Amino acid sequence: MNYIHWLSLGLGLVLLEFFIPGTYVIWFGFAALIMVGVVSFVALTTTQQVIVFSVIAAICAIIGLYVYKKLMNLAKVAPESKNLNNTVAQYIGRRFKLVQDVVDGRSKVSIGDTVWLVECDDNLKSGDDVKITGIKDGVILTAQKPE
Numbered sequence: 723m724n725y726i727h728w729l730s731l732g733l734g735l736v737l738l739e740f741f742i743p744g745t746y747v748i749w750f751g752f753a754a755l756i757m758v759g760v761v762s763f764v765a766l767t768t769t770q771q772v773i774v775f776s777v778i779a780a781i782c783a784i785i786g787l788y789v790y791k792k793l794m795n796l797a798k799v800a801p802e803s804k805n806l807n808n809t810v811a812q813y814i815g816r817r818f819k820l821v822q823d824v825v826d827g828r829s830k831v832s833i834g835d836t837v838w839l840v841e842c843d844d845n846l847k848s849g850d851d852v853k854i855t856g857i858k859d860g861v862i863l864t865a866q867k868p869e
Contacts, residue, residue: 723771728757749786753779810863813838813854817868822848831863840865 735751757775760766766774818831824846830837831852842852842865852865 723761723768725758725761728754728761728771728775732758745790746783746786749782750779753782756782810857810860813863814856815854817851817853818865820846820848820850820852831865838863842866 732751732754735747735754739745739748739751753775756778757771760774760778761771813833818833820829820840821832821837822830824842824844827841827843829840829842829846829852831840831854832838839861840852840854840863841858844867846852846867851868853868854863854865856864858864
């Protein structure tokens with residue numbers, strides 16, 4: 723492969739980034755564009771070129787992850803939007819009524835049209851208010867008697 727092949731591949735991958743969702747293909751395009759310079763100055767076999775490209779692509783991907791991590795940390799996200807797509811996390815801090823007595827540390831709360839399993843240490847009765855304090859195993863809410 724000569725530098726024209728790498729230039730075509732690099733430009734193709736960078737342009738492909740405009741048409742597919744995500745932001746990862748561009749880093750492989752940058753790696754291919756770096757290969758243009760490598761192939762222009764160093765005579766390598768195709769196998770050596772693929773190995774060098776793989777190493778450069780891995781480095782570019784790691785740089786990309788670092789850049790996007792920094793950008794995400796700089797992004798200002800409003801606290802009320804932080805759990806926008808995490809419905810269960812939106813319940814933390816809210817109060818609900820138990821729909822049955824606590825037995826062996828477990829009960830249920832009705833939230834909207836759904837009944838959720840809830841764990842709490844207090845001996846509470848049906849109809850008592852509880853405050854959701856966390857999530858256990860992604861599907862069990864933890865609660866305590868509100869203060």
